[in-house]
Amino acid sequence: MTLLQTFQFFAPCPRGLEALLAQELSQLGARDVRPSDGGVAFAGAPMLMYKVNLQSRLASRVLWKLAERPYRTEEDIYQLARGVEWPALFALENTIKVSVTAVKSPLRSPEFAGLKVKDAVCDAFRAKTGARPSVDTQEPDMRIQLFLTDRMAVVYLDTSGEPLFKRGYRRETGAAPLRENLAAGIVQLSGWNPDEPLLDPMCGSGTILIEAAMLARKIAPGLKRSFAFQQFRDFAPAIWQRIKDEAIAAQTGQPLALFGRDIDARALRHAEANMQAAGVADAITLQQGDYLDAAAPADHGVLVTNPPYGVRLEEQQHLMSLYPQWGNVLKQYFAGWRAYFFTGDMQLAKVIRLKASKRTPLFNGALDCRLFEFVMVKGGNRD
Structure with missing residues (x-):
């Protein structure tokens, strides 16, 4: 991930808030903003991804699209994920978790497709370093998301970590608090x-x-928490600090x-x-x-x-x-x-x-x- 390059992202949100989220992303500087059911696709540089994680009040996560292609079999899924240069994105020491969302997928077991993605990630690290990252299903450093439709497969890397509705201020909760x-x-x-x-x-x-x-x-909702992108290999701490300082200065x-x-x-x-x-x-x-x-x-x-x-x-x-x-x-x-x-x-x-x-x-x-x-x-x- 180079700081000036444009990448594709997807921000899920509670269904019904897609239009509001699209407006929010546009105001933050996102390009090619495209609402769909359950979220909004957009494009931008890593600086924008930092800013959306910090500033979005409506998104649930910010997912970075790494690869996309038509598929028919689990082997197609493996090859799609194996084509990503995972060791260039995060370190061997980072734990991983693969999640799968499937909508009308022809595959008998979407969970098995998720295992193929995990195998591809581990094989990429083994080929590069001789070792493989560990899986942590509870609190992983890196969350990898496989999204399957009836014919397309998309691999995302979650840049947020914990869901963005977890602002970091909640000390106490009642029964079933509103997100x-x-x-x-x-x-x-x-x-x-x-x-x-x-x-x-x-x-x-x-x-x-x-x-x-x-x-x-104008209090940025993410100021009291950390994000997964802070563990990416190409994370730019100085730029991140500047974005946070600007957010703090904007408060009233x-x-x-x-x-x-x-x-x-x-x-x-x-x-x-x-x-x-x-x-x-x-x-x-x-x-x-x-x-x-x-x-x-x-x-x-x-x-x-x-x-x-x-x-x-x-x-x-x-x-x-x-x-x-x-x-x-x-x-x-x-x-x-x-x-x-x-x-x-x-x-x-x-x-x-x-x-x-x-x-x-x-x-x-x-x-x-x-x-x-x-x-x-x-x-x-x-x-």
Whole structure:
């Protein structure tokens, strides 16, 4: 990898955020930006790859495309991977892991195809050094990704390491916390402006509020963590330091009106710890209390929340009784606000008895979800 050369990359993201991610990548300087289902392909130099890892709020990883060709057999896969000069990319001492994603692949066992990639990597090192790298399936230094369609095979090297939604600030978590890049996307989809008040009345460990604060203050989400590309042979520490210094210089201390509520005192302690670690605790006011007792903290603003949605029958029945009460609270106390509910429960918009002005499909992992928008106007909205 030479610093001036252009390479092809692919950034996966939560499904539903592809258009936002494409816009973000373009703003960071990416070229040939091409959204597809589940991610965005783009081109650029290594400096851009450094910057995307540091700055992207929406990507899950940044994958470097190393090789691509049509295939029919596992031997084709081996030859594809064997054509990569692996010892020029990372050291023998680096541990490796090969993962496979297959969509309509004709191969009987995609996992066996992954083993062929691992064999190709090890054979390349053995031919060059007389030894082979070790496999580590838990915390590898180098993650190699094989992607198979019905006729094409692509080999990627993961430049990120740990997923990019792991910002490095999370100290405490509640049950099933929202992933940070999905939370950042939800905030952006709400159209929230940093000059507006923002309330999460069921804030849990505070992810939505923290991501909003980091967005508003231009805090690069990757500043508190390390990346796999820092172990690449051609890693340029001076350039990386300059990119980080520029990101730090761009931060602001903009005052913000961010408010979080939760009925669970333990969740609020978790949120406080996370906000302190992220460096945004001064921007967010936390309060313990039931959403049903919540008064609006201002005469206008944006409410964004990820309410619980039940898996067991008794949970679903309890929530069904709460939804109309939430609707009443919005109607009584939040005229002049825009409210956004992110949920996997498609019944919410119907049972809350408010007319949703927008329903944005999003995926939380494999779970089909919706971001419901309710624009609260006095005397209106009743469905």
